[in-house]
Amino acid sequence: MSSTTTISSPSPRTRIAWSGQTKQKLLAFASLLALIVVFSVLKPDAFMTTDNFIGILQSTTVVGVLALASTFVIITAGIDLSVGVLMTFCAVMGGMAMVNGGLPMWLGIPITIGVGALCGAISGLIITKLRVPPFIATLGMMMLLKGLSLIITQAKPIYFSDVEGFENIALGSWMENLIPVLPLPNGVVIFILVAVLCYIILNKTVLGRYTFAIGSNEEAVRLSGVNVNRWKVWIYTLAGGICGVAGLLIASRLNSAQPALGQGYELDAIAAVVIGGTSLSGGVGTIVGTVIGAFIMSVLVNGLRIMSVAQEWQMVLTGLIIILAVYTDNLRRTKA
Template identity: 70%
Template structure:
């Protein structure tokens, strides 16, 4: 039996797709470059705010950033599904609030057990997403208009159902544990990571599997790449589009649970404006607003960037209105970067 030579080993590695060239090609892909750039931006922001204010690295502040990222990250994951189809959902923030209010109705007003409240949040989120999908797929209402209408509808329903007053969960044992307690911290006291972050991780893993390993994921990307070609191939595009919005709505329900658990209340006026941070996180993470491309990992990095930026500006006593201005500028820059990526991709082909 002959001993493999270095040349044989290198040849085998190349044949298996592990050549330096293939690694270089993967690193030079636009999607990979965008994620690396986003991660580098996150590191730069954290270093900057660490030097700008000693308060930034305090344990309580870091936990607050994680809590904020959990909510924004789950909402951004919901947006990722829709944006990959070349759609948009302006209702995710108010839908999150509506789901929190409905959880309050089930748990506080009706006195139901905790598990029913959790199911209610996801159910009403999915139901609202289903309605949005119907408006877009069947009635052919543009996603921007349909979800804008749903945003106003859900905002009004939240105020009417709650009587414009917060619904508190003081009589629901274990509700605040959903977001505020730390299972990881109980095991490793040095890592008091809130349960909300663990839930974000689980949602991200599940969403990534759905997008990359299931038929729903395949058609989600296909709808964004060329919906007409998919339709002409015999696929029921309306069904898959409605399903995408339904799944997205269910994920918003999880975000509603997290925000309600964090505040120990359902705040009916809360939610508007969250959609901007979510969309910004998605675009920063490399998902194209024209559809067809996107990753959950990129979205999570984008969510961390938005949370760190918002937190850092608040610590530096930057006024809320200027924080909104910064968010708007970031969205514009991220969209322009997406346009440049698509142009470079077109030239490459």
Template identity: 55%
Template structure:
């Protein structure tokens, strides 16, 4: 007799019955508590650093300097917000620093060379950053290039294009003074509170909602936790990786706008090292370099720690070279603590 044909069951694409159920039912309660504890420890570290520098210098804990810290944290923080999504998937993006510089140069091209209206030039700059992220996503997801190599290549390409397009010279926004106000305009009468800081706060809220309340966030965590299981559950992992890298690129484009606005010019040199500060902020905030774990609030705390550390060392007159040493030590400690977390998990 011929055995009856058995039709294999179709993949269940309902997130409630696939790999996402593990996320929703979650890890054990103690794991969640451990994640909250790590954020509390990061926040406690931030408070401790603030207290130490407040005693070290009377000029540190002043309203003007605190606003300066927030302003300094804005660009790095926005880069870190987008990078959080990428790192949670288990990837990395080394091109965000030079990508930001190239986006700033393109803002100069759109607004100064081509004479576009402000809104069009800013929008085009942000979308250009998204294009950089899109290319990274295609290289990683479709071509299968390891994220480290793909984004390293993009980092060098962006650095070179910045010099080529600008002719190795800064592009000034003298003819568009309203562009300079995007970052520097104080939005509270009588108080110095730059618009750029308000934009940073808005982006924190948007990133937090995307990561915790949308399907994009659930796919981000699922891909980082178990990419193979996520693919078997019917999720188009390639497409969502492209979306996630593109989203990170949009944050890069916005950071390019704010950086160029703050300086009132697009500087084609620079940007190298910002990617390390952003990644350090993400890791300090509790996001694992192995993927599958992270939070926006943790990233914000990490960005503030980096900004406070740099600002405090400058105020107490620590030489620039030793500031770099201190930041490097913080990065090493953050990565080592991440390794310890993974071993104990």
């Protein structure tokens, strides 16, 4: 059982902590490579192109960022069903600030992220102070925020055409000027930056330490004299803020805030987290795993589309892959 240790050992000097973490990442990474190899062999001319790879990266960003947000919550043995709709709500509020309110982008961006953090904090307070289980609290928030998005926009999209440079947040490429051979879109760079930030927070800070500890044994943490409720609120706040980043990314890509969009993204995000080896029962999970999980999802969708598999069958296959991923993870755990 020793290799179930997927916890944040700050310095992986010992065999046990080291091999556990590495094994899990290797397995997920091997699956990702296997998928890429299969599609490359089956459709070499269409799949193995720079354009297609950049397309895959681009399409991973939004769900990927939402999955990063969900990773924190899921490691605490919680769940956040509101991330998809919260992303849209943030985009809508960003639109209200920048389009309707005419605020400049340098102010609009922090407002968008701040709205996400605030909503996350509210979820956290509902969970800790009102003691509503995370599933119900965030289900309620999901419905509530979806309604609010539609009310605020009167169910009409907000277009960002007049906000100069807004499109560049996701679609432009600063990298193109810096490193011409690697013309990554900004959205992808932002996803990578958020992932690095999440990695640092989860593994190097006290918030990350408590995230694992709460998921591992909440009551023991409370009886150690830690203010569990306060840290939980912070964790949901952080997740909400990250959803704000996703809101910016999707609004920029569509150059609009689409109030009806968002529902369903939370399940894709949870799927990516779970494929990445994070346990829904808490205490276990990695950022690298989540990133790989998100890529597995989008490589699968992309590859199947290139193979001209009907969308209905894509869904069937994705469902099977999720079950298979968690099953193999279980096998690995019990054998080890």
